[in-house]
Amino acid sequence: MEWIKWLGAVMLLMGAFSLLVSAIGLLRMPDVYNRVQTGTKASTLGAIVSFIGVGLYQYENWGDGNWVGRVLVLIIFILLTNPVSSHVLMRAAYFMKVPLTKLTKTDKLKEDINNNIVKEPENE
Amino acid sequence: MKNLFVSFVVLMIAWLLLNWTLDPINLLIGSGLSIALSFIFCSKCELFTSINLxxxxxxxxxxxxxxxxxxxxxxxxxxxxxxxxxxxxxNPGIVKVKTRLKSKMARLILADSITLTPGTFTLQVEGDTFYIHWINVEHTDVETATKELVSKFEKYLEVLYD
Structure with a gap:
């Protein structure tokens, strides 16, 4: 059953690589919006693959149970909570008028705010 | 009734995953707790009303x-x-897409899926209109962007929720 351990190790490496790429992305991207884009990478594939990798690597302890279930619960909670928090961060940044990068092609939301289709939330 | 049932199932699955055993005593405690919690927190809630069973x-x-x-x-x-x-x-930009989904829960799941996918990001939701920050804008008009970003998830969610 050595190959399960190898599989776990490979998945851990893949997760670490994913986290590394998203850290590089955080440094290289030009504005806050694109930085959050690469940040979601870390939370999705990086974290999920790392968790599964740890679970597989510790296959000797599967006899105690709990491993698979807890890994699944962790993944479910990451998938539930992460998009909410990053959406709120990004939306707050947008309505605080953090500038978009010059590379930006279109901004439909701004057009609709100017045409009074969308209302800006009021400052408190 | 449907709300109670679905919240019971969700709580029971969480309990089973955390305990990872099928002992009768464990099942009994778990179902008791799940029934009690769903009656306390979900006797009037409308979270799962639109779900199809x-x-x-x-x-x-x-x-x-x-x-x-x-x-x-x-x-x-x-x-x-x-x-x-x-x-x-x-090639970033903010595009506008429209969804056919009616229920709140389905829209929530759609927006969350879009946010979790790297490269796309739900910025604002206004009724059936989503404003999405896209790292590589290919199409700026509403129809093509909708087809590109939303349709692949939408056709499954339509079956799951009314």
Whole structure:
């Protein structure tokens, strides 16, 4: 059953690589919006693959149970909570008028705010 | 009634996953707690009113998870390429898409799926209109952007929720 351990190790490496790429992305991207884009990478594939990798690597302890279930619960909670928090961060940044990068092609939301289709939330 | 049932099932699954055993005593405690909690917190809630409880919907839940995972991996590879290539080939912008989904829960799941996929990001939701920050804008008009970003998730969610 050595190959399960190898599989776990490979998945851990893949997760670490994913986290590394998203850290590089955080440094290289030009504005806050694109930085959050690469940040979601870390939370999705990086974290999920790392968790599964740890679970597989510790296959000797599967006899105690709990491993698979807890890994699944962790993944479910990451998938539930992460998009909410990053959406709120990004939306707050947008309505605080953090500038978009010059590379930006279109901004439909701004057009609709100017045409009074969308209302800006009021400052408190 | 449907709300109570679905919240009971969700709580029971969480309990079983955390305990990972099928002892009768464990099942008894778990179901007791789940029934009590769903009566306390979900006797008047309307979270799951629009969910479909048919065998087809059950099948489509797993299909949806599969499609979502495939999209997740594809988008991850795409963003990795963009981050690592020296010229940083990004093309960002905020596009507008419209969804056919009616229920709140389905819209929530759609917006969350879009946010979790690297490269796309739900910025604002106004009724059936989503404003999405896209790292590589290919189409700026509403119809094509909708087809590109939303349709792949939408056709499964339509079966799951009314």
């Amino acid at each position: 048919t065998p087809k919907a059950f099948l489509y839940t797993f299909l949806y998870l599969g499609v979502f995972l495939i999209e997740l991996i594809k988008a991850n590879i795409d963003v990795t390429k963009r981050v690592l290539s020296p010229s940083l080939p990004i």
